[in-house]
Amino acid sequence: MATMGDVARAAGVSVSTVSHVLNGTRVVAPDTRARVEAAVAGLAYRRNGLARSLARRETRTVGVAVSALTNPYFGPLVSALNGELERRGYTVLVGDTGDEPAHEAAVVERMLDQRVAGLLLAPTAAAGGGVVPQVQAQGVPVVLVDRHTDAACDQVVPLNREPVEHLVDHLADLGHTRVAAVAGLPGLDTTAERLDGYRAVVARRGLDDDPALVLPGRSRADDAQRAVGAAFAGPGRPTAVVVLNNAMTIGTLRALRDLGLAVPDDVALVCYDDFEWADLFRPRLTAVRQDLDGMARRAVELLLGRLAGDGHAPVLERVTASLRHRESCGCGPQAPALGWPEAVQAADGGVPAAP
Known part of the structure; x- marks a missing residue:
């Protein structure tokens, strides 16, 4: 060379x-x-851009550390983050944390060794702020995306509780009283908040409050498949299910197929997280769609602001969602669009003020 x-x-x-x-x-x-x-x-x-950056003690590389790149949700999110950073002249270094705190720490340490200028992180369910203090101790700004923690840093996350409430309310409006929820990985704020939305409607609408209706999907397709297969195999099975992330939706659909149960004739199904190809299913899936582009844009703006020296207090911002009302809920292909409360979706799809 x-x-x-x-x-x-x-x-x-x-x-x-x-x-x-x-x-x-x-x-x-x-x-x-x-x-x-x-x-x-x-x-x-x-x-040699790396040598030049090291000589200046700066790089134009940003680390993106997320869990399970095989999850249908995180791929598009990483793509959106990468697009935003590339437009601003940054190179992206991607690492898969595997949703394991120890592995997350190792991935982040390797990124710091590569002198990343900043870090965008979808944190694992780690205690004590996870890796954030480790990153901040080295003077590297970090912004959390998708999931939030108690860490003192900027965080850009979706609305979780309100969209799930709306989905379960819709199932109750259709006459379902025994509604199962396929829950994500314990310890994640997304899991807790989405379950809060489910439980709030169960209490408010007088639905069956059976603890066995909360199924341990653990944010993975195979775990969801096992949990749903066991819950829907016996007598007194639920008549509807709300699935709280899209990896678990895949496992849920496989379990129902293996049991010979048809959606929505035997089981009504709604889910949090839309797929790019969700309308290819038959029936098409009624789903909450997150604004991944909006989340990526705002997270990158905050990170680059920190790199430029912004010294404001850390912010927690919620990105709004939209509803894709299709047929898996049991309404039929000609069903009118559901009302979607302004608390769930801003008219312009923008980011509401930090709570």
């Missing part, structure tokens, strides 16, 4: 002159610039 010294020798100039030509830091005579550019082309020289 050619070096800047090789270019200087080929052009008959000093290394500093090559640097000025490449970085535009000083006016260089046209004939000298032409010789340098010809040498760069002839030697196929590429600037």
